Amino acid sequence: MTNPLNKEIDIITSNNSKLKNVDFDNLTFGRTFTDYMFVCDYIDGEWQQPKIMPYQAMTFEPSARVFHYGQAVFEGMKAYKDENDNVILFRPEDNLKRINISAARLAMPEFPKDIFMNGLSTLLKLDKDWIKSGVGNSLYIRPFIIATEPAISASPANSYRFIIICSPAKAYYTGKVRVLFAQKYSRSADGGVGFAKAAGNYAAQFYPTSLAQAKGYQQIIWTDANTHEFLEEAGTMNIFFRINNTLITAPTSDRILDGITRRSIIQLAKDNNINIEVRRVSVIEIKEAAKNGSLKEIFGAGTAAVISPISAFEHADEVFEIPDTENSYASLFKNQLLNIQHNLSDDRHGWRFEVK
Amino acid sequence: MTNPLNKEIDIITSNNSKLKNVDFDNLTFGRTFTDYMFVCDYIDGEWQQPKIMPYQAMTFEPSARVFHYGQAVFEGMKAYKDENDNVILFRPEDNLKRINISAARLAMPEFPKDIFMNGLSTLLKLDKDWIKSGVGNSLYIRPFIIATEPAISASPANSYRFIIICSPAKAYYTGKVRVLFAQKYSRSADGGVGFAKAAGNYAAQFYPTSLAQAKGYQQIIWTDANTHEFLEEAGTMNIFFRINNTLITAPTSDRILDGITRRSIIQLAKDNNINIEVRRVSVIEIKEAAKNGSLKEIFGAGTAAVISPISAFEHADEVFEIPDTENSYASLFKNQLLNIQHNLSDDRHGWRFEVK
Ligand SMILES: Cc1ncc(COP(=O)(O)O)c(C=O)c1O
Ligand SMILES: Cc1ncc(COP(=O)(O)O)c(C=O)c1O
Numbered sequence: 072m073t074n075p076l077n078k079e080i081d082i083i084t085s086n087n088s089k090l091k092n093v094d095f096d097n098l099t100f101g102r103t104f105t106d107y108m109f110v111c112d113y114i115d116g117e118w119q120q121p122k123i124m125p126y127q128a129m130t131f132e133p134s135a136r137v138f139h140y141g142q143a144v145f146e147g148m149k150a151y152k153d154e155n156d157n158v159i160l161f162r163p164e165d166n167l168k169r170i171n172i173s174a175a176r177l178a179m180p181e182f183p184k185d186i187f188m189n190g191l192s193t194l195l196k197l198d199k200d201w202i203k204s205g206v207g208n209s210l211y212i213r214p215f216i217i218a219t220e221p222a223i224s225a226s227p228a229n230s231y232r233f234i235i236i237c238s239p240a241k242a243y244y245t246g247k248v249r250v251l252f253a254q255k256y257s258r259s260a261d262g263g264v265g266f267a268k269a270a271g272n273y274a275a276q277f278y279p280t281s282l283a284q285a286k287g288y289q290q291i292i293w294t295d296a297n298t299h300e301f302l303e304e305a306g307t308m309n310i311f312f313r314i315n316n317t318l319i320t321a322p323t324s325d326r327i328l329d330g331i332t333r334r335s336i337i338q339l340a341k342d343n344n345i346n347i348e349v350r351r352v353s354v355i356e357i358k359e360a361a362k363n364g365s366l367k368e369i370f371g372a373g374t375a376a377v378i379s380p381i382s383a384f385e386h387a388d389e390v391f392e393i394p395d396t397e398n399s400y401a402s403l404f405k406n407q408l409l410n411i412q413h414n415l416s417d418d419r420h421g422w423r424f425e426v427k
Numbered sequence: 428m429t430n431p432l433n434k435e436i437d438i439i440t441s442n443n444s445k446l447k448n449v450d451f452d453n454l455t456f457g458r459t460f461t462d463y464m465f466v467c468d469y470i471d472g473e474w475q476q477p478k479i480m481p482y483q484a485m486t487f488e489p490s491a492r493v494f495h496y497g498q499a500v501f502e503g504m505k506a507y508k509d510e511n512d513n514v515i516l517f518r519p520e521d522n523l524k525r526i527n528i529s530a531a532r533l534a535m536p537e538f539p540k541d542i543f544m545n546g547l548s549t550l551l552k553l554d555k556d557w558i559k560s561g562v563g564n565s566l567y568i569r570p571f572i573i574a575t576e577p578a579i580s581a582s583p584a585n586s587y588r589f590i591i592i593c594s595p596a597k598a599y600y601t602g603k604v605r606v607l608f609a610q611k612y613s614r615s616a617d618g619g620v621g622f623a624k625a626a627g628n629y630a631a632q633f634y635p636t637s638l639a640q641a642k643g644y645q646q647i648i649w650t651d652a653n654t655h656e657f658l659e660e661a662g663t664m665n666i667f668f669r670i671n672n673t674l675i676t677a678p679t680s681d682r683i684l685d686g687i688t689r690r691s692i693i694q695l696a697k698d699n700n701i702n703i704e705v706r707r708v709s710v711i712e713i714k715e716a717a718k719n720g721s722l723k724e725i726f727g728a729g730t731a732a733v734i735s736p737i738s739a740f741e742h743a744d745e746v747f748e749i750p751d752t753e754n755s756y757a758s759l760f761k762n763q764l765l766n767i768q769h770n771l772s773d774d775r776h777g778w779r780f781e782v783k
Contacts, residue, residue: 099580100580101490101578101579101580102577102578102580104490104577108489126489128486128487128488128489129486129487129488129489130484130485130486130487131484131485131486131487132484132485133464133482133484133485133590133592134457134460134569134592134594137493137494137499137626138493138499138501138571138573138626139499139501139569139571139626139629140626140629140630140633141497141499141625141626141627141628141629141630141631142630142633143493143494143495143497143630145494145495175634176631176634177630177631177633177634178630178633178634178637211579213490213495213579215494215495217494218630221458221460222457222458223457223567223569223592223594224455224456224457224458225629225632225662225663226633227633227637234489236489236490236579238490238579253618255618256618256619257616257617257618257619258616258619259616259619260613260614260615260616260619260652261613261616261652261653262609262611262612262613262635262652263612263613263614263615263616263631263652264627264630264631269497269627269630269631270493270494270495270496270497270626270627271497271620271625271626271627271628271630271631272497272627273495273496273497273581274496274497274498274499274533274534274574274620274625274627275497275532275533275619275620275625275627276581277496277498277533277534277582277583278531278532278533278534279618281534281583296616296617296618296619296652296653297617297652297653306581307581
């Protein structure tokens with residue numbers, strides 16, 4: 072991938088901030104967008120002049136390939152503000168690496184790291200008043216790449232657009248989540264695109280999730296498509312199981328997204344001298360652990376909710392409630408992660424990135 | 428799904444046809460679009476006023492869900508012109524049924540049949556000069572539905588757009604196709620969305636297909652993701668195998684698209700007293716048949732190319748050339764299908780639909 076650009080970003084500013092109209096106490100996730108966005112087109116084998124402009128609607132041909140063949144990948148990351156109004160990102164280069172892994176799997180061009188880091192920092196400086204300090208508050212950042220070429224033959228596009236939009240997110244306590252272990256539907260195949268943040272992976276989960284929701288479960292824990300015997304991940308979270316004092320999570324594979332929160336928790340577990348096993352986790356093992364009382368916790372881990380404790384699961388019409396645990400690992404890791412993200416504790420592993 | 432509309436379609440005409448600029452002898456598939464398109468929005472639980480307007484670019488919010496979560500389904504169909512300039516469709520209601528099956532699997536609203544048939548006919552009457560007579564010429568029709576709601580939480584959208592665009596397609600002889608039997612990558616999982624014409628299914632195939640192309644194979648024949656032992660379908664075609672005088676094709680499942688061409692060929696085989704078996708086809712069986720000379724033909728079947736004869740396949744580094752057969756079923760069915768589509772033969776099964 073050539074990168075012809077050591078050019079500066081073209082910036083179109085506006086004097087008309089929407090910020091004053093936003094009620095930060097009543098934000099619905101993903102519906103309010105900041106003043107600016109970052110845009111960079113890929114044409115004729117090269118990324119073009121990067122731009123920052125007021126967030127706005129864009130024109131697309133109805134024949135743009137993204138509408139027909141789903142060539143679209145994305146990332147989800149957050150910016151935080153510390154007590155001194157510094158803007159902090161959490162492992163941002165890992166998101167860039169992952170969007171490029173996703174892009175390669177969908178035959179899309181990779182985005183250059185220097186333009187990404189520079190674009191992101193410049194955008195966040197323009198939008199910095201949208202980031203509220205206070206633990207739990209954040210600005211959700213959505214980089215994505217879509218195929219824009221107007222052509223409806225089933226083959227990779229020749230033109231793409233890379234965009235970053237941002238949406239303020241309120242500190243929230245989601246409440247405990249009840250989940251269904253998948254037995255019929257599945258999220259991804261061996262040899263498929265489950266490890267990529269490919270747009271189509273998400274739409275595919277909506278209908279099965281709506282069936283689970285109708286039964287009173289907010290989310291599905293996906294199992295392997297072949298046997299439905301092994302627990303893999305949730306729709307937007309990796310999953311951890313605590314049996315007695317051992318933490319277990321499934322290994323990543325071509326079916327499972329390599330979550331940055333998951334990777335951070337594995338490290339934090341080691342830092343806290345918690346026994347962590349990365350191995351296949353069977354439905355039977357978890358049901359037995361629930362029955363004999365050794366299953367202490369299940370929790371999801373992902374950028375959006377950080378950690379989501381799971382209070383109950385259903386499998387094969389059996390429902391298991393997971394009693395509250397004192398000194399839960401879920402709250403330990405959530406606090407440690409939030410403290411790192413908000414610059415309230417040491418950053419042993421160099422996960423913080425300060426926007427300057 | 429309520430349908431409030433017995434309203435007429437709103438039509439915005441233009442005096443400025445692009446037709447005169449089109450070189451019908453040098454069409455690249457899917458790059459030239461007709462003068463008009465059909466558009467209907469879904470808002471607040473209802474399909475709104477259907478419209479026909481000049482084909483044109485549209486505005487979308489960068490946060491439109493289709494860009495992020497791949498809620499997008501489509502269809503591919505063709506209009507033909509007979510010798511008396513009548514415009515003919517082939518089993519169009521089957522396409523409407525299928526887009527609604529695809530939509531339901533992706534938690535999207537179904538589109539009402541009456542608006543579809545009326546919209547399609549009205550559109551084709553406006554664009555009728557784009558349809559050239561002559562066997563093999565056709566107008567490719569692309570209905571699709573995309574999630575337009577500007578919100579980036581991972582859940583089904585509340586607003587959608589249904590669009591039909593059309594692209595003239597030249598009679599073409601693709602030449603014989605060489606294929607690779609999949610051993611590592613896969614197209615869809617049990618319990619997944621392989622049976623739906625979901626946008627994301629196509630992008631997922633581009634990278635593995637590019638690897639096959641680098642080895643000299645135009646397409647991949649996908650196998651089951653669990654064992655890679657059974658042959659399923661190609662990227663945009665179902666697959667038929669002829670062993671001696673028996674025709675075999677895989678049964679449809681939640682992994683395989685229920686192709687209208689496939690269904691028509693199964694019927695035509697019966698009409699022609701050809702022994703047809705709908706059952707699992709193993710890689711081993713086909714390799715053995717190739718070795719002992721009983722494998723007479725492999726061909727793909729789909730709307731775009733009608734029938735594509737396959738001249739060779741590779742599996743596990745073994746390459747098998749399939750010698751030409753006299754009286755091939757591929758050409759028999761291709762001729763019979765084209766004759767029905769172009770109003771040159773009887774239509775025993777009522778597959779033709781004349782646009783009036
Ligand atoms: C399928 C899936 N699994 C897991 C995660 C968690 O990944 P991360 O911790 O990098 O946000 C995500 C993304 O949010 C996801 O989409
Ligand atoms: C995956 C797939 N299989 C098979 C087909 C053939 O279906 P049809 O004969 O209805 O065009 C298509 C569509 O063109 C397809 O996308």
